[in-house]
Amino acid sequence: MTGTADDERELATAFLHGEEPAFRELYRRHTPAVYGLVRRLVGGRHEDAEDIVQEMWLRAAQGLGAFRWQSSLRTWLTGIAVNLCRENGRRRARPPGEGNPESLALAPPLVDIDLERALATLAAGYRQVLILHDVWGMTHEEVGNALGIDAGTSKSQLSRARRALKERLLWASPRKEEAL
Amino acid sequence: MTAPQDELTPELAARLRRLAREEAPAPNLEERVVGALRAERGVASRRKPWTVRPVALGAAAATLIFVVGLGIGSRGRPSTSQPTELPRFALFLYEAPSSIGGGDEHVAEYKAWVREIAKRGRLITGEKLQDRGLLLSALGSEERLVESADGILSGYFVIQASSLVEALEVARSCPHLRHHGRISLRPIDPV
Numbered sequence: 001m002t003g004t005a006d007d008e009r010e011l012a013t014a015f016l017h018g019e020e021p022a023f024r025e026l027y028r029r030h031t032p033a034v035y036g037l038v039r040r041l042v043g044g045r046h047e048d049a050e051d052i053v054q055e056m057w058l059r060a061a062q063g064l065g066a067f068r069w070q071s072s073l074r075t076w077l078t079g080i081a082v083n084l085c086r087e088n089g090r091r092r093a094r095p096p097g098e099g100n101p102e103s104l105a106l107a108p109p110l111v112d113i114d115l116e117r118a119l120a121t122l123a124a125g126y127r128q129v130l131i132l133h134d135v136w137g138m139t140h141e142e143v144g145n146a147l148g149i150d151a152g153t154s155k156s157q158l159s160r161a162r163r164a165l166k167e168r169l170l171w172a173s174p175r176k177e178e179a180l
Numbered sequence: 181m182t183a184p185q186d187e188l189t190p191e192l193a194a195r196l197r198r199l200a201r202e203e204a205p206a207p208n209l210e211e212r213v214v215g216a217l218r219a220e221r222g223v224a225s226r227r228k229p230w231t232v233r234p235v236a237l238g239a240a241a242a243t244l245i246f247v248v249g250l251g252i253g254s255r256g257r258p259s260t261s262q263p264t265e266l267p268r269f270a271l272f273l274y275e276a277p278s279s280i281g282g283g284d285e286h287v288a289e290y291k292a293w294v295r296e297i298a299k300r301g302r303l304i305t306g307e308k309l310q311d312r313g314l315l316l317s318a319l320g321s322e323e324r325l326v327e328s329a330d331g332i333l334s335g336y337f338v339i340q341a342s343s344l345v346e347a348l349e350v351a352r353s354c355p356h357l358r359h360h361g362r363i364s365l366r367p368i369d370p371v
Contacts, residue, residue, distance in 0.1 A: 027214075035202075035205045046205075046206070130196075131199075134188065134196045159186040
C-alpha cells in the first residue's frame, strides 16, 4: 500500500524535519517492494540487497528535499535502488559465466534450475533489463532512465536477455522447450 | 519489431510477472537503517522528554567531542511514546582529570565508533555536556564545576541492546576507555 500522493508528501515533509515515526511509515510502505526488486537485480544475495536498501534510504534522505514529485515516491526510490545495484555490480568480482554477454553461449549447461536461479546466472546488464521490463512492467523509456541507457538499447538488450534466459531454462528442463 | 524467438510465451511471461512480489527483508534492517539515519542526519529520537540544545563545539574544548549530529530536531514537542523493541541503556562518560585537553585527535575515533554502533542499529542518542552545571539538592542550589572525585561527567549515550551483555560489549568498544575515561552503564527502567 503506498497511500495517496498528498499523504506521502506529508510523511516526507515530516521526515525531512526529523520525525522518526514518519520515516518508519515510509520505510514500511516501500521497502518490501524495493527489496524484492533489488534482491533479484543483485542475483539473489540477501546481504547485498539489504546493504543496497539501507544505502537507498540514506541517499533518499539526502535528496528528498530536492525531489519534485514528478513521479511517485516509489518510482523515485526504485530509481535510486537500481543505480545502487549497478554500482554494486561494478564493484563485485564477477562469478564464472557472468560478465561478457557473448560468453553466455559458452557457459556450462545448468541442470535443475528454476526461473529465479536462471535469472541469477544472467549477466548483470541482461538481468537488470529483463527484471525491470518483464517482471516489474517498466517501459523501455523507464528502463532506460533507470539504467542510464536509451530506449533502443533497452530493447536490444531485452531481446538478448530473453534469449539467454530461454537457453538457461532449456538446459534445465529440456522437455519444456515448447513452453519457452 | 521483436523477432519471434525473442518473444515470451504467455506461460513464461506469466511466470516472470509473478516474480514481482514484495519481500520482507530481515527484521533488523529497519533498525539498522534508522540507526544509520540518526548518525547521518539526526532523525529525532522517539523519546524526547526534554528540550535538546545544540552544543557549541569549539576547537579548545577541554573534554571529548561527540561527533554525533543528534538532538537536532523538534523542540518542545511532546514525546511520541512508542515501545522500543529492545531494552535501552544509558552510558555516562566520565573524563579522568589527567585526560583533559585531549580533543581534536580523538574526533575521528569517536566518529567511527558512533557510525559503527549506529549502523548496527544500537545508537539512540548522545550528547556532549558542557563543563559547568548546577548541582541541586534539597538545601538549595549552588553553582560549581561538575567535578568530583569520580571525574567530570562529559557526556552520555543512550543505546539499545538485546541484553546487558550486549550493552556491555558496546560500552567496552567505546574509545573513551582507551583515553583513560570511565563509563557508567545503567539499564533504563521502562516505566
